[in-house]
Amino acid sequence: MKRHLEDEAATIAFGRELFNAMPDDLAGWTILLAGELGAGKSTFARAFIRAAGHEGPVPSPTYTLVEPYKLSGNTLYHVDLYRVSDEEELRYLGWNELDDGCRIVEWPDRAPGLAEQADLSLVFSYAGDGRDVEVVPLSDRANRVTVTTNRSGEESSVSP
Numbered sequence: 001m002k003r004h005l006e007d008e009a010a011t012i013a014f015g016r017e018l019f020n021a022m023p024d025d026l027a028g029w030t031i032l033l034a035g036e037l038g039a040g041k042s043t044f045a046r047a048f049i050r051a052a053g054h055e056g057p058v059p060s061p062t063y064t065l066v067e068p069y070k071l072s073g074n075t076l077y078h079v080d081l082y083r084v085s086d087e088e089e090l091r092y093l094g095w096n097e098l099d100d101g102c103r104i105v106e107w108p109d110r111a112p113g114l115a116e117q118a119d120l121s122l123v124f125s126y127a128g129d130g131r132d133v134e135v136v137p138l139s140d141r142a143n144r145v146t147v148t149t150n151r152s153g154e155e156s157s158v159s160p
């Protein structure tokens, strides 16, 4: 599924909408956010985390690598692998212990093996003044997630 995000507000709306389309229990889910510098990954992550009930700032995990959000319904882990150059480093950031929550991962291409254990891949790209997002389900349970593909409200599974 591909969707055009005409401005920042559309990226925020899409983050909220995808959260609302997800199952209630997100433990063990992994969502990959790919795309070049400035493509909108953090804008999406912030909206998703706020939709889950977090109020207040959503600091960049670029230096801490992981920012945890223990919310009433779910635990979310905002992960940024920008500074990770080697898959081994995932162990140092405690990746395996993050399976009680939903991992939202910026720069997943730094650890290519992640795709095998992820549920959803979101690829953001520049499109005119706005952005496009391509949503690719990577697991059976992700195939059952349904979001609207456009503002007119047509519903579509995230699978093609």
Ligand SMILES: Nc1ncnc2c1ncn2[C@@H]1O[C@H](COP(=O)(O)OP(=O)(O)OP(=O)(O)O)[C@@H](O)[C@H]1O
Residues within 6 Å of the ligand: 005, 006, 007, 008, 009, 010, 011, 035, 036, 037, 038, 039, 040, 041, 042, 043, 044, 129, 130, 131
């Ligand atoms: N759909 C959109 N159209 C236009 N601008 C957008 C859109 N979505 C987000 N932006 C803007 O793009 C800029 C970069 O967004 P953001 O920080 O989310 O990107 P990023 O992919 O996380 O970048 P980085 O790789 O540097 O962390 C911000 O100013 C944001 O407001």
Ligand SMILES: [Mg+2]
Residues within 6 Å of the ligand: 041, 042, 043, 106
């Ligand atoms: Mg970012």
